Amino acid sequence: MGRHLFQAHLLKKEKKRKKRELMLRRRRRRLRGVTSPGAPELRRAFRSEASLEAIRAHSQPSKDTAESVGPAHLALYNYPTFASAYAALAAHLFHRRLRRRLLVLPFSSVEPFRLPRLYLPHFNQLLHTLLSLLHGGLCCSWNKNSKFYRSSRAGDFEASGFQTCYLLDFIGPKKFALELSRFIPSVIAFDHRQSTLARIPHLGHCPSNLELNIDTTKSSARATFDYFSRKLAGIKSDSDISEKLLDQEDERRVFNVLKYIEDADLRQWQLPNAKEFQTALKDERAKLNCITNPLVFEQLLQLDVCNLLSRGKSLAHDRLEAAGKLIHKPFKIQLGRGLYGECLAIRADGNSKLSHEIGLELSQRSAAAGLRPIGAVVFMQRGLLKVCLRTTDNTTNTAEIAKAYGGGGKPSSSSFALRMDEFNAWTSVNS
Known part of the structure; x- marks a missing residue:
């Protein structure tokens, strides 16, 4: 019974390894036309x-x-x-x-x-074998002249x-x-x-x-x-x-x-x-x-x-x-689906370098509109929405919101990444 379970475990591992190899080959085919960095x-x-x-x-x-x-x-x-x-x-x-x-x-x-680093031939060979299994053969060239070998030692x-x-x-x-x-x-x-x-x-x-x-x-x-x-x-x-x-x-x-x-x-x-x-x-x-x-x-x-x-x-x-x-039509969002109140926000795709200044201006407008004194500047970054929060109010802590979503920062200035579907839930107040 124990041997059958062990064999099933090995078979499952082998299937995962082959799946990773297939994904790696597909990725390489997609990257063939991409210009490589300089030598x-x-x-x-x-x-x-x-x-x-x-x-x-x-x-x-x-x-x-x-x-x-x-x-x-x-x-x-x-x-x-x-x-x-x-x-x-x-x-x-x-x-x-x-x-x-x-x-x-x-x-x-x-x-x-x-x-x-410490160099023990048999240990390094064993480590290479484990890495090959874990990463689908990414470290397959283990020889004294390979770049991986030289950079590692x-x-x-x-x-x-x-x-x-x-x-x-x-x-x-x-x-x-x-x-x-x-x-x-x-x-x-x-x-x-x-x-x-x-x-x-x-x-x-x-x-x-x-x-x-x-x-x-x-x-x-x-x-x-x-x-x-x-x-x-x-x-x-x-x-x-x-x-x-x-x-x-x-x-x-x-x-x-x-x-x-x-x-x-x-x-x-x-x-x-x-x-x-x-x-x-x-x-x-x-x-x-x-x-x-x-x-x-x-x-x-x-x-x-x-x-x-x-x-x-x-x-x-x-x-x-x-x-x-850039602040033409700011819109209202519910921070954390309303858990952290409401504030004004704006999409700033292509103008992320001005997120700090835009956020400070939005913070003042948000307070004047009777909302939380927070300005949210949102733009796309590596396939996710980045939300930058700014405030001009010394008693407001934006970092607590950012940390709740895996980000960080200071009370007056913080940021975090957010999925589009989650952000859409924050903007449902406008629909």
């Missing part, structure tokens, strides 16, 4: 051939220059945060002042650098020879910093988040070569500038080396920007026109990848608070004006 060696992504080649180049200098440039150092910054980019600027300035080799790379959770930094690694505005996923410290003599991390502070006890015993600077009272950018400024001032070297990272004019400009970044990072919002500053700063975010933009540090040095505030005010005015023109 990996030509793409300059986070863990691309360009970045890996940079690691190899810095860790293996030529014999002629090895003695003059000294050991290599590495700085990974938490792309795309401005705090991490300015922290990377501080590391760049410090090492340039002392003529030390430094490789700066963006680190992203989208495709992070990998640490070496890649020890991006193990044989790099870096003397120091700086983790700027993050400590890495899971035990990334701890793993780095096993083969890099000195690992120094900076972060300001309460969530990071809560993770520290779970890391276990930290070795003496791992230095975690977690200060929730200042941004990572300011903490890093303070660290390298003290380090530079304490170095007794040639008299031609400046004791400051920046000259007076650049220092004033950079530190004014850092004040606004810190004001937002610590969620203080105490500086004048902080929202307008952040609006303008967002336009600079696309420049923060030093792999695709080698001039990023020169550009960061030139950012000026006055210019950013002026640009931010202009952008905010233009966006509010554009949002006002």
